[in-house]
Amino acid sequence: MNRIAIIDDSEINRVLFGALVGKLGLCHAELFRDPVDGLAWCLAHAPDLIVVDYMMPDMDGIEFISRLRASPGMEDVPVLMITASDDRGVRHEALRRGASDFLTKPVDHVEFSTRVRNMLALSNGRRKLADRAAWLAEEVAKATEAVHAREQELLIRMSRAAEFRDPETGAHILRMAHYSRLIAEELGLPDDDCRQIFQASPMHDIGKIGIPDHILLKPGRLTLEEFEVMKRHAQIGHELLKGSASMILQAAATIAVSHHERFDGVGYPCGVVGEAIPLYGRVVAVADVFDALTSTRPYKPAWSLDEAAAYLRDQSAAHFDPACVDAFFSRWDAVQQIHAQYRDEVGKGG
Incomplete structure (x- = not known):
């Protein structure tokens, strides 16, 4: 009518x-x-x-x-x-x-x-x-979301490819991805950046597939020569991921090459200093180290949450960007929930 x-x-x-x-x-x-x-x-x-x-x-x-x-x-x-x-x-x-x-x-x-x-x-x-x-806009949005879902599934599967050669677990990937998103949100980054960090951060150590088993799986401390080989995984990950048309893979390439840089400039592979380190890498560095410390590995027991928290605070402005550390602790309740929710499987390292 x-x-x-x-x-x-x-x-x-x-x-x-x-x-x-x-x-x-x-x-x-x-x-x-x-x-x-x-x-x-x-x-x-x-x-x-x-x-x-x-x-x-x-x-x-x-x-x-x-x-x-x-x-x-x-x-x-x-x-x-x-x-x-x-x-x-x-x-x-x-x-x-x-x-x-x-x-x-x-x-x-x-x-x-x-x-x-x-x-x-x-x-x-x-x-x-x-x-x-x-209607067309809605259909395009649905199709785009489906593409994003397939892309995210591929990223997770690729990330877990390294898991078969690395003592880290899929739970580590989930925890550090969630930690990374918490930090990004608390820093006030746009929603698209928060989503990209969450989706791309699981690829941070994909380069470890290029590290020999006798080094990657060594239960004890690495020698200086072995550690130099281990450090190559950051550059290998960047080489695997760079040049993609995918915004997620571009972000993953940046994270792979920068998440082992240190705020004081003595990190690797490039020795970049302070805010010259890409922000995505600075965010993931805090999330990755915290989860590594609180997880069991063949070469060490898991630290308590309080011990790991003390380490992050002590290394603020040295290893880590202080703004990222502050953002992490601003969401401490959520951090503890993530740690409890995504537990390692029994019998696997964390």
């Missing part, structure tokens, strides 16, 4: 136009003598068409159209203005303010019905296009 608002101070015109609208079928006319009342109704109900007289007390047709168009959502409602004036200036001003079409008094019944029918057809067509556009 099309709703048509008719605003005219003449009762005869209101009755006439209302009767003509009724004959069109599937149309309902709302009649208003007062343009202020008519405008208020139109703003509240968004009619399919507005028929408004030019000469009215308190508010003429041009002022009515101006106020209508200035209201959000009223930019495209078709407006048919009825005028007894042949003044081109009036018509030009009405068009400038947003009138869609005109009829001149005395109004021809056939012309009125035809204009109204045509304007409703255009209005309905525009609405269908808008609905179609909204």
Whole structure:
């Protein structure tokens, strides 16, 4: 049912136009003598068409159209203005303010019905296009979300590929990803950055697939020569991930090469100092080290949460970006929940 608002101070015109609208079928006319009342109704109900007289007390047709168009959502409602004036200036001003079409008094019944029918057809067509556009946007959003889900699944599976050669577990990957997102959120990073850090951080150690077993799986302390080989995993991970069109893989490449850098500049592989270290790497460094400390490894027992917390605080501004450390402890309750929720499987290192 099309709703048509008719605003005219003449009762005869209101009755006439209302009767003509009724004959069109599937149309309902709302009649208003007062343009202020008519405008208020139109703003509240968004009619399919507005028929408004030019000469009215308190508010003429041009002022009515101006106020209508200035209201959000009223930019495209078709407006048919009825005028007894042949003044081109009036018509030009009405068009400038947003009138869609005109009829001149005395109004021809056939012309009125035809204009109204045509304007409703255009209005309905525009609405269908808008609905179609909204549907397409929704479908695109669904498809995009599906792509993101598949991409995230691939990232997790690739991350766990290193797990078969590394004593770390899938639970470590989940914990440090959640810790990383907490830090990013507390730093006030945009939602897209928080999501990218969460999705990309599990790839931080993918380069370990290129480290020989006798070094990667050694239960004791590495020699200086062995540690130099181990450090290559950061660059290997970057080489594996760089150059992708995927924003997630680009972020993962940055994290892989930078999460072992230290704020004081004595980290690896490049010895970058302070805020010159990519922010994603600074965020993940805190999350990764905290989880490594609180997890069991073949070469060490797990530290308590308090011991690991003390280490992070002690190494703030040395190993870690102080802002990231502060952000981590600002969400300490959530950190403890994540630690408890994602536990290592029995029989595996953490």
